[in-house]
Structure formats: structure tokens, C-alpha cells
Amino acid sequence: MAGLATVFGSGAMTNSIPEVENHDVIFVIGSNTTETHPIIGIKIKKAVRKGAEFIVADPRKIDLVRFANIWLQHRPGTDVALLNSMMHVIVREDLIDKKFIETWTEGFKSFKESLDEYTPERGEKITGIPQKDIINAALLYGNAIRPGIYYTMGITQHTHGTENVYTIANLALMTGNLGRESTGVNPLRGQNNVQGATDMGCIPDCYPGYQKVNIPGIKQKFEMAWGVKLSDKIGLTATEMTQAALKGKLKAMYIMGENPALSDPDISHTIKALKSLEFLVVQDIFLTETAELADVVLPAACFAEKDGTFTNTERRVQRVRKAVDPPGEAKEDSWIIMELANMLGYKMRYNYIGEVLLEAGKVWPAVAGITYRRIEKIGLQWPCPTLDHPGTPYLFKGGFPRGKAAFTTVKYRPSEELPDNEYPFLLSTGRQLFQYHTGSMTRKIDAMNKVSPEAYIEIHPDDAKQLGVNDGNAVKVSSRRGSIEIKVLISDRPVKGMVFIPFHFKEAAANVLTNTALDPICKIPELKVCAVKIELIKQT
Amino acid sequence: MVTLTIDGKKVTVRKLSTVLDAARKLNIPIPTLCHHPELSPYGGCRLCIIEIKDLARPVTACTTFAREGMEVITTSPYLEKLRKTTLELLLSDHPNDCMVCERAGDCTLQELAYFYDIRENRFVGEKRPFIKKDENPFVERAMEKCILCGQCVRVCDEIQGVGAIDFAYRGLKTKICPPFEKDLDCEFCGQCVAVCPTGALTGKMWAQKGRQQDVRTVDTVCPYCGCGCNISLHVRRNEVIRVSSKEDTINEGWLCAKGRFGYEFIHNSDRLTKPLIRISPKEGFEFSSQSPSFNPPPGKGGNGGVRSSPLTPHNSRFKEVSWDEAFDYIAKRLKEIKDSYGPDSIGGLSSARCTNEENFLFQKFIRAVIGTNNVDHCARY
Structure with a gap:
């Protein structure tokens, strides 16, 4: 998100879900959309059925490949090289949008020069994709009228994740493919309200609405609104908190509805950090792996037991309604926070939960026009600054929030930890259709466990042959950080030399293996690339 | 655009609209069983038959394009007699077990039988037996109730792009099944369940949980991925018994x-029900490569296992306390730590699973009450 925000001045999906079906070219890169965002997957298939051309770039043969005109199976972590060489072709074929570049962007000249070295030949060498496919994909995207780019964690969970995002932004900018209906750049958000949590300021450098904590005027505004002195020091990100806890600098944590003991990279590390805290409060609906390490565990209400709003990946603020009572003495998270704030001497009082959204609108004008009454039936997409504003289905119509969007020169650099003799395989982690995140919800559902009972490692048939393993064999997978036992699933989905493990299963937790190396800008860990070795344990 | 007359009323529709689309625009009800607005026209159930001036025989409205100047009649004693006969034929091979059928009250076939007052059937003949053997955990297939409208086949192919089922055999033996009549093995999106006009396809977890009586629906948003699909929770006696989605939503009902079958965690017995305070040192819970089994860990039982059995390790780790006691303890400890190490020694992780309001309050709590910007959530994983 930081990447898009730097380039455009606002980081979110620029189009909306109903617009998907009207693209004439769709480019999906680093997103297994049918499994992670099934309904957007349906929309993409609908667009293809209506005649859209479809490019998929993914190291795994994901289900969407069946529908694609061009499948670019690049080596994991080589997205920059792929996109740069596509842009090289677009410049060479003069498919750039000169008027758009002149009016709305800056820094094109030096950026254009940086593309010189990324010939399709070089692209082929780095990515492993035949150059004719790179050229065809570039021509398809470059000639499109209403193209859309879709990406998720396959792009961002790298040490050069932000650079990957810059490269995608460059591609859209140079072809002028932004600011129109069914035309844009669309990061798909992985969780129901990850957009909302970020919007509402649950990030260490910004107050609600992406307003920087270290800009004096903004801090003053919030001090006025909240009636207390605030800190102007940028806080720690989740991964930095783990480091700080290990160093003894962070003494206490309050964790609401998160399970870092399973979702973080290199979890043995995270568990050690959580254990070293002097005080840990965990508020959740289940006794998660993280809650088991807590000093106090608070029982919370789940989505069906409370009123409020979620903001989906297309910036649409939608109503969540209470359907049933929480079990036992479990309470809404909002009630718990308010009680605790009052206890600590800060008054938090609201007549009904919708007043919190109104308060957010007072400090962040983009949601000022959204009230519960207006979203009774259908949600509104921010920006929606006034009560008569219809919401904004697509962003950047007539300009960018930061004035001109900037091209960013990005050089390809390899991932932090690549396979070597000792750890010869490249491991990527991700999701699968029937489970969700750390499984604290889906693994409580018998039916889901029946179709998706256990963890597995996807291995290419050639690699399996070389290793001498068969389907269902147990193997030990080790990285420099730890090892797990897991069952083999021989599959032609991953590219040769790559293996894949879904991260939902705690008994074979993929994140024991993953690397904590961070992207220097947005601090995202490199969960998509690390080096592992595989050893057969026993024949079954 | 073309203008045509239906039952004496003029209507203008776009080119390539069907007569059925035009009639629906005029709010003229034409019965259908195989039609779905998002799927390709099929013309299989023969209930949408209409008469067109200068055409000798009735035609199906769902497969007939509207033409300029067309004059259409949607109901007449002749048409209704044909429709009733068609329905009788469909019902001649249908088990009359509406009493116990999951879809009673929400079944198009049942509704039509009611309107056409089909109490007894003139047609008695062979029935298609169906032996239930499908072991999949989501979709209950009672194929003896199937009327072969083909909506499930089309939705699976055209919308989901999977094609897990199709027609097999011919004549009375025709059935809809997965390849080689194996168990259903698909993405289990349940789109087929949503479009089925009879009780042939239902959710396995719906069984005996409630149909229409005492059930209210609450519109809300799916708690899983970022698509933000609009769902309706069917609630009976403080229990979510079913999830459905309306067609006029951003996800078009898909x-x-x-989203469709993943709601049972709400009422899982492992839910936390009381605040807990640790009573023993932090230990255990290590990941080891020697973990012997691949099986998912067993459920912990009431209040996260604390109340379940004295043998579970959790019981010795935590004790149940009142909210007041929990709050007192948290407030005391946070104050102590803030006083001795400063506010930046405290950090908060918020949740992408919680609402906007909760996230707003959480960061306000960390910033205004604790006094630090150490607040984040899992956007990066």
C-alpha cells in the first residue's frame, strides 16, 4: 500500500468490483484470485467470457491459467525484470500515452532511459519466460483501451515488494491506464477489513485517513479532536514490535483479533518475542496460539454478534449487523476498548456505535458523507466527503491527490535468500480455497476440515522424482530457521525447483521456515521466497 | 431498441432482449423453472410458453427474441392448461415429501404446484430412484427431486467456470451428476445450491436447523476475504442456521x-466465554519437527478449553475471572509499565477482522490513552 500511496498519493484499489467485467485486457500478477478472492475471480472469468484478453503472470499454474490467453510463468521474485522488459517493449513499440505522461506525471525521461537495459532477451534470462511471450503480453497490455491490473501478496510479500508495486504503477502510468472506468491498478486486500483497519489509522505512521503522525499541523488537529497531547514519533510496525520485544525494548502488547504466533514469518522467533513480554493482553474469539501466551485473555464477539462497518477491497464501506448474541460473557471489541479507556481515565462514550464512524468523518473528510442511514442497503465507496456525494467507484478521475504522479526507476535485484546447494528449493507460501489465514475460524468447521484436512507441500513431478518421493510421503522441510514435517502433494502447479505450502496449518506451520527479511519501505516480510531443503522421512 | 406489445401493454426493450425480459420489465409474471437472468437461456422447463400473433404454436418466452411490433399473450385458458399439464408431468416423478423437505416454503416447484392447484396427478408411472451415497460435506444431493432444469449445470460452467457436473444418460434415466457418477469433488461454492428451484440441492449443514418458521434474516457482510460479499444470515433461536446472498448485491448473489458454508465457527464450543488470567508461567506450545501426527488438534471445549476438563493443560494455565477483575488487572499492569518504561514500551496490534469503528477506537486508545504510535495490524501478511 505504501508503494501506491507514494506514487499516486492514495493507496487502494482504483476501480470497483462491478467494473471488472468491462475490462478489455486483464493482467493478473501475483494473485491466485479464484482461491483468495473467489468472487473477483468470478468477475474476471465473466470478463473473459465477454471477450476480454487475459494475461496471467504467476510461478504456479493457478486455476486462472485455464482461462488465460498468455501465461507468464516467471521465477518467483523476478517480477521487476518481467515488468521492466514488458515496458521496454512498450517504449520500443511506441505504445506510451504521451499526453497522459505530460499532463499527469513527472520523471518519465530518466525512467525511460532506465528501461534500456531490460530487453526481452535479458527478461527471458532472468525470469525464464520465453521472450516472445513477454513481447506478446506487452503488446496486449500496451494496445488495450480499458486494461486492469490485479495483484496481491505475490507482488508485495518480497523484500522488494514496494519496488514491485512501483513497477506496476509505472506500467499503468506510461500507458495512461488510470483514472477511467474499468481502467486501473487494483491491489486486492486479503481480509474482510484490512482496508478499513488501514483507513482507520491502525498503522504506526498515520492517523485515520493516511495523515502522517509526524507532521505538526496534523498532530495538532488530532490533539484538538481528542483533547490530549499526542506523540509525533512514528511507531513500530508489527514485525518491528517483535524485534523490539526480543531486545527488551517493548514490554507490553495488546493484541486484538490477531494471531501473529502463526501468521508471522519465522514464528519460533515471534513466539520467543511474545513470551519475553512482561505483559500481554489478547482479545479474541478463540484461544488462539497467541492467546495461549497471554497474561490476560478477553473473550470477544465475532462479526455476527455486533454492529458496525467493514470496508472491502474496493473502498466500499458496508454495514455489518448483529444477528445473534455473543456466547457467555463475550463482549464486542468496541465495548472492551471503551471500558478500558474509561478505566484509565480517558472518556470514551458513544450513544451508538455509528457515532464512531461520524467521529472518523470529522477527522478524515473522505468518509464524512457516510452514515449508517445512507449505507442501509448498499455501501458507499470513499472518497465520499459530503452527505449528498454518491461515493467514488474509481479513483483519479481528473488527477492524482498528490498533483502529478511520479515514475520511479526500479532496478531488478534478486530476493534475499535464494536456493543454493544446501537449501536447493525455493519455497513460496500462500492460501488455499477452503481454509482462511491461521485457520482459527475455518479449522473449527468440520466440513472445511473434511475437504482440506491437513497441510501439504506442492512439489513438481520432476523434483519429486529426483528426491525419490511419492504422493502422501512424509518429508522434513527445513530452512535456516527451522523445520517442519509435512505430506507431499505432487503437482504440476509450481514451476520446477519451487515448492508451495499453505500457511493455515499450525501442525505444519509454513511460517516456521519463512524469512523475516523485510521490505525496507513498507516493512512487509519476504514470505513468498525463501530457500529450503527436503528430506524423505518414511514411506507410507 | 424494439417496441412490442405484451398482454395489450406496450414496452420498449434493447435489441436482443427476450420476450421474457420484456415481460419482466412490465412486471408481468411468467412462471419459469429453468431460467436465471445471469445464465444462458435454456428453454427446458416449457413453463414460460407464450402465444405470439401469427404464430401457429406457443413458444418459450425465454428463448424468443423480442421483435418490433410483436404481439404477445402470456396467459390464456389454453396456455394455462398446457402449463398445468407440464407441471403435472414434472410432479409425476417427484416425491411428495414437502413435509420434511429442506426447501419447503422456498421452493419454486412447490409454489407452482400450489398456484395450479395440483392435488392429484393424472400421470402415474415409473419413478427415478436415487441412492444417496455422496460423501461430500457441503452439498446434499437429493436427485430424485431434480427436475432437470439444468441451472446447476449452467451456473457451474458459465459462472464458476468449473464444470463439475453435467447431464448423463437419456430419457427417464437422465440425471445430473459428476463425471462417472462419482462423489461431488469441486470448489463447493454452492452456486448450484443457490439456483436450484427445488429441494434437489441443499446445504448438508442446513438439515433440521430450520426452514421458514421462526427464522429471520439479517443482512451483513462476509467475514472472510476482502471482496466484501453481502450475505444474509438466517437466524433461529440465537443461532445462525444458514447463509444466503441476494441477487441485487455487489456479488450478484454468488x-x-x-462465505456460504463457513459460518459454523460462530457457535463452536471452543469460543471464549469468560475473561482469563494466567496463573502459571509461560511455557509449552513449541513448534517441533518431531510432531508425530498430521491430524488437526482436537477441539478444546468450553471457553477455549479452560472449563472442559481438569486434564487439559489450559486448565492449569488460566483461571476464569470477572470482567471487573480483568479490567483492574490490565489497567494496573499497563499503568505500571507505562510509568516505569514510558509509553513507547507498549504496542498494540489491531485486527483486519474487526470493524472500522473498533479499529478507530483501538488506535485512538493506543495513541490518546497509552500515548504511543506503536499500533499496527496484519496488512502485511
Whole structure:
């Protein structure tokens, strides 16, 4: 998100879900959309059925490949090289949008020069994709009228994740493919309200609405609104908190509805950090792996037991309604926070939960026009600054929030930890259709466990042959950080030399293996690339 | 645009609209069983038959394009007699077990039988037996109730792009099944269940949980991925018994396996029900490569296992306390730590699963009450 925000001045999906079906070219890169965002997957298939051309770039043969005109199976972590060489072709074929570049962007000249070295030949060498496919994909995207780019964690969970995002932004900018209906750049958000949590300021450098904590005027505004002195020091990100806890600098944590003991990279590390805290409060609906390490565990209400709003990946603020009572003495998270704030001497009082959204609108004008009454039936997409504003289905119509969007020169650099003799395989982690995140919800559902009972490692048939393993064999997978036992699933989905493990299963937790190396800008860990070795344990 | 007359009323529709689309625009009800607005026209159930001036025989409205100047009649004693006969034929091979059928009250076939007052059937003949053997955990297939409208086949192919089922055999033996009549093995999105006009396809987890009586629906948003699909929770006696989605939503009524069938965690017995305070040192819970089994860990039982059995390790780790006691303890400890190490020694992780309001309050709590910007959530994983 930081990447898009730097380039455009606002980081979110620029189009909306109903617009998907009207693209004439769709480019999906680093997103297994049918499994992670099934309904957007349906929309993409609908667009293809209506005649859209479809490019998929993914190291795994994901289900969407069946529908694609061009499948670019690049080596994991080589997205920059792929996109740069596509842009090289677009410049060479003069498919750039000169008027758009002149009016709305800056820094094109030096950026254009940086593309010189990324010939399709070089692209082929780095990515492993035949150059004719790179050229065809570039021509398809470059000639499109209403193209859309879709990406998720396959792009961002790298040490050069932000650079990957810059490269995608460059591609859209140079072809002028932004600011129109069914035309844009669309990061798909992985969780129901990850957009909302970020919007509402649950990030260490910004107050609600992406307003920087270290800009004096903004801090003053919030001090006025909240009636207390605030800190102007940028806080720690989740991964930095783990480091700080290990160093003894962070003494206490309050964790609401998160399970870092399973979702973080290199979890043995995270568990050690959580254990070293002097005080840990965990508020959740289940006794998660993280809650088991807590000093106090608070029982919370789940989505069906409370009123409020979620903001989906297309910036649409939608109503969540209470359907049933929480079990036992479990309470809404909002009630718990308010009680605790009052206890600590800060008054938090609201007549009904919708007043919190109104308060957010007072400090962040983009949601000022959204009230519960207006979203009774259908949600509104921010920006929606006034009560008569219809919401904004697509962003950047007539300009960018930061004035001109900037091209960013990005050089390809390899991932932090690549396979070597000792750890010869490249491991990527991700999701699968029937489970969700750390499984604290889906693994409580018998039916889901029946179709998706256990963890597995996807291995290419050639690699399996070389290793001498068969389907269902147990193997030990080790990285420099730890090892797990897991069952083999021989599959032609991953590219040769790559293996894949879904991260939902705690008994074979993929994140024991993953690397904590961070992207220097947005601090995202490199969960998509690390080096592992595989050893057969026993024949079954 | 073309203008035509239906039952004496003029209507203008776009080119390539069907007569059925035009009639629906005029709010003229034409019965259908195989039609779905998002799927290709099929013309299989023969209930939408209409008469067109200068055409000798009735035609199906769903497969007939509207033409300029067309004059259409949607109901007449002749048409109604044909429709009733068609329905009788469909019902001649249908088990009359509406009493116990999951879809009673929400079944198009049942509704039509009611309107056409089909009490007894003139046609008695062979029935298609169906032996239930499908072991999949989501979709209950009672194929003896199937009327072969083909909506499930089309939705699976055209919307989901999977094609897990199709017609097999011919004549009375025709059935809809997965390849080689194996168990259903698909993405279990349940789109087929949503479009089925009879009780042939239902959710396995719906059984005996409630149909229409005492059930209210609450519109809300799916708690899983970022698509933000609009769902309706069917609630009976403080229990979510079913999830559905309306067609006029951003997701057009389509859902995935998690959205449609992934609601049972709400009432899971492992839910936390009381605040807990640790009573023993932090230990255990290590990940080891020697973990012997691949099986998912067993459920912990009431209040996260604390109340379940004295043998579970959790019981010795935590004790149940009142909210007041929990709050007192948290407030005391946070104050102590803030006083001795400063506010930046405290950090908060908020949740992408919680609402906007909760996230707003959480960061306000960390910033205004604790006094630090150490607040984040899992956007990066």
C-alpha cells in the first residue's frame, strides 16, 4: 500500500468490483484470485467470457491459467525484470500515452532511459519466460483501451515488494491506464477489513485517513479532536514490535483479533518475542496460539454478534449487523476498548456505535458523507466527503491527490535468500480455497476440515522424482530457521525447483521456515521466497 | 431498441432482449423453472410458453427474441392448461415429501404446484430412484427431486467456470451428476445450491436447523476475504442456521465455499466465554519437527478449553475471572509499565477482522490513552 500511496498519493484499489467485467485486457500478477478472492475471480472469468484478453503472470499454474490467453510463468521474485522488459517493449513499440505522461506525471525521461537495459532477451534470462511471450503480453497490455491490473501478496510479500508495486504503477502510468472506468491498478486486500483497519489509522505512521503522525499541523488537529497531547514519533510496525520485544525494548502488547504466533514469518522467533513480554493482553474469539501466551485473555464477539462497518477491497464501506448474541460473557471489541479507556481515565462514550464512524468523518473528510442511514442497503465507496456525494467507484478521475504522479526507476535485484546447494528449493507460501489465514475460524468447521484436512507441500513431478518421493510421503522441510514435517502433494502447479505450502496449518506451520527479511519501505516480510531443503522421512 | 406489445401493454426493450425480459420489465409474471437472468437461456422447463400473433404454436418466452411490433399473450385458458399439464408431468416423478423437505416454503416447484392447484396427478408411472451415497460435506444431493432444469449445470460452467457436473444418460434415466457418477469433488461454492428451484440441492449443514418458521434474516457482510460479499444470515433461536446472498448485491448473489458454508465457527464450543488470567508461567506450545501426527488438534471445549476438563493443560494455565477483575488487572499492569518504561514500551496490534469503528477506537486508545504510535495490524501478511 505504501508503494501506491507514494506514487499516486492514495493507496487502494482504483476501480470497483462491478467494473471488472468491462475490462478489455486483464493482467493478473501475483494473485491466485479464484482461491483468495473467489468472487473477483468470478468477475474476471465473466470478463473473459465477454471477450476480454487475459494475461496471467504467476510461478504456479493457478486455476486462472485455464482461462488465460498468455501465461507468464516467471521465477518467483523476478517480477521487476518481467515488468521492466514488458515496458521496454512498450517504449520500443511506441505504445506510451504521451499526453497522459505530460499532463499527469513527472520523471518519465530518466525512467525511460532506465528501461534500456531490460530487453526481452535479458527478461527471458532472468525470469525464464520465453521472450516472445513477454513481447506478446506487452503488446496486449500496451494496445488495450480499458486494461486492469490485479495483484496481491505475490507482488508485495518480497523484500522488494514496494519496488514491485512501483513497477506496476509505472506500467499503468506510461500507458495512461488510470483514472477511467474499468481502467486501473487494483491491489486486492486479503481480509474482510484490512482496508478499513488501514483507513482507520491502525498503522504506526498515520492517523485515520493516511495523515502522517509526524507532521505538526496534523498532530495538532488530532490533539484538538481528542483533547490530549499526542506523540509525533512514528511507531513500530508489527514485525518491528517483535524485534523490539526480543531486545527488551517493548514490554507490553495488546493484541486484538490477531494471531501473529502463526501468521508471522519465522514464528519460533515471534513466539520467543511474545513470551519475553512482561505483559500481554489478547482479545479474541478463540484461544488462539497467541492467546495461549497471554497474561490476560478477553473473550470477544465475532462479526455476527455486533454492529458496525467493514470496508472491502474496493473502498466500499458496508454495514455489518448483529444477528445473534455473543456466547457467555463475550463482549464486542468496541465495548472492551471503551471500558478500558474509561478505566484509565480517558472518556470514551458513544450513544451508538455509528457515532464512531461520524467521529472518523470529522477527522478524515473522505468518509464524512457516510452514515449508517445512507449505507442501509448498499455501501458507499470513499472518497465520499459530503452527505449528498454518491461515493467514488474509481479513483483519479481528473488527477492524482498528490498533483502529478511520479515514475520511479526500479532496478531488478534478486530476493534475499535464494536456493543454493544446501537449501536447493525455493519455497513460496500462500492460501488455499477452503481454509482462511491461521485457520482459527475455518479449522473449527468440520466440513472445511473434511475437504482440506491437513497441510501439504506442492512439489513438481520432476523434483519429486529426483528426491525419490511419492504422493502422501512424509518429508522434513527445513530452512535456516527451522523445520517442519509435512505430506507431499505432487503437482504440476509450481514451476520446477519451487515448492508451495499453505500457511493455515499450525501442525505444519509454513511460517516456521519463512524469512523475516523485510521490505525496507513498507516493512512487509519476504514470505513468498525463501530457500529450503527436503528430506524423505518414511514411506507410507 | 424494439417496441412490442405484451398482454395489450406496450414496452420498449434493447435489441436482443427476450420476450421474457420484456415481460419482466412490465412486471408481468411468467412462471419459469429453468431460467436465471445471469445464465444462458435454456428453454427446458416449457413453463414460460407464450402465444405470439401469427404464430401457429406457443413458444418459450425465454428463448424468443423480442421483435418490433410483436404481439404477445402470456396467459390464456389454453396456455394455462398446457402449463398445468407440464407441471403435472414434472410432479409425476417427484416425491411428495414437502413435509420434511429442506426447501419447503422456498421452493419454486412447490409454489407452482400450489398456484395450479395440483392435488392429484393424472400421470402415474415409473419413478427415478436415487441412492444417496455422496460423501461430500457441503452439498446434499437429493436427485430424485431434480427436475432437470439444468441451472446447476449452467451456473457451474458459465459462472464458476468449473464444470463439475453435467447431464448423463437419456430419457427417464437422465440425471445430473459428476463425471462417472462419482462423489461431488469441486470448489463447493454452492452456486448450484443457490439456483436450484427445488429441494434437489441443499446445504448438508442446513438439515433440521430450520426452514421458514421462526427464522429471520439479517443482512451483513462476509467475514472472510476482502471482496466484501453481502450475505444474509438466517437466524433461529440465537443461532445462525444458514447463509444466503441476494441477487441485487455487489456479488450478484454468488459466494464461495467459505462465505456460504463457513459460518459454523460462530457457535463452536471452543469460543471464549469468560475473561482469563494466567496463573502459571509461560511455557509449552513449541513448534517441533518431531510432531508425530498430521491430524488437526482436537477441539478444546468450553471457553477455549479452560472449563472442559481438569486434564487439559489450559486448565492449569488460566483461571476464569470477572470482567471487573480483568479490567483492574490490565489497567494496573499497563499503568505500571507505562510509568516505569514510558509509553513507547507498549504496542498494540489491531485486527483486519474487526470493524472500522473498533479499529478507530483501538488506535485512538493506543495513541490518546497509552500515548504511543506503536499500533499496527496484519496488512502485511
